[in-house]
Amino acid sequence: MSDDDSLIEEFFSEVNDKYYPQVLEGIDLLDEQCIEEGIEALSRPLHTIKGVTGFMSGFEPASTFTHKVESFLKKMQAGEIAHKLPQIALAIESVNSIFMIIEQLRESGSYDKAATDDIEKRLAGEGKKTEGIGAESDTPVELESLPDAEIITLKARRLYNQQQLGIVDDTLKTIAEGKRILFDFGISMSVASSLFELIASYSDSHEIGITGMNTHCTSTFYSWGFQRYLNVFDSRDSFLK
Template sequence: MSDALSEEFFAEVSDKYYPQVLEGLERLGAGDVAGGIEVLARPLHTIKGVTGFMPGFESASTFTHKVESFLKKLQSGSLPHSADNISLAAHGVNSIFAVIEQLRDLGAPDQDEIDAVCEVLAAASGEGNGTACPAGGRCLRVEQEPGRALLYVTAPRIHRKHQRDQIVGAIIGQPQETPVVLDLAGVKTFGSSAWEDVSALAGHWSISVRGLAGAARETFHASDMDALLAVLPPDAPAGEAR
């Protein structure tokens, strides 16, 4: 992917489209669903169209279309504006840019990741087979409480990129003034790359962790995350770190 057309496209993604997408995601996370999706629609529609005409980029166009369809269902009200659906929308949008990065860096996307996201989008839209958490599917549940957002990680092991992207997407989907609690009570291992992804957001969101145990706790401290993320006791109100 080194020709002039693709290089120009990658530059526009970085300099033009991604800043617009960040604005849209911030609005979405702040509860302005209609406004957020309206902002997102412009860059995503352009990405879908451009990649559809670029040889080797067709998978990005098809995937963007799937994410667009989910956003349109949220916008029309045919899907509820639940915390899980908002989080999934943010994850889908972020996954588009992950696919573009894979095309740029590797020459091809990770089709397994694309398929996993598409399967979860379809299931949330009522188009899936109804099975709970298929392999490669959702790994967390988002609940809103007064004054904070709770992100319950439901997979026992967090290492793969699509899992990390879901967690990052769920955090980005929250207003920056809302404290985020990452609940890992059922998690056995949480990879260092996952901690790095979460800690990269700590300067913009107030992120706490609770339920740390076993290898997940060891990796947390080995990665010096305690300097960036507060540790909460079980069921503690946001802000009560130890």
């Protein structure tokens, strides 16, 4: 068996045992119209599949297609695409098609390009701004200054789009280096992993705590390993001790 064959076998073993179960979880969430949570569940396996197939000889079309699906899902997550049944159905169809393309390339070295082109055309056609989605971005945070710490309360129930993240970033920039910061997630129902990435980027210059996370936020926090940079507290009082 050549090195390329070994890589392919290892990849498909990972797909079957690890990535596809994660994708099925994400698809189930989309089907239940839990859009943000479903896209979060899909983001890691799809990103990995895109990267690995991009380096595997003969599987490059799967990488290119996965990239386009990722772009569609990111726009959907940011509120640029409607969260309605036709768009949800297209998202699920496109994700399932990634695995169909991979299997076709494995079995025959080719894939159904006409079907793929049709999906890509529909993905591109949905990429228009939809009114009313993500409208919670106006005041996503509230800053409370205490003598020994700054408390940042997330005011948006769902925090995903770039405008919201920009406001969080601007708020963090106003805080003096070395001051302790606590993020209160008590109001938020779900947030993007990119929010935790943003917060973690300030952990070198601040001691940062997190409190009030629900199950969805906690799952995102730990599955991406942000506990290495940020500390979780039971309450504001336990942080301020």
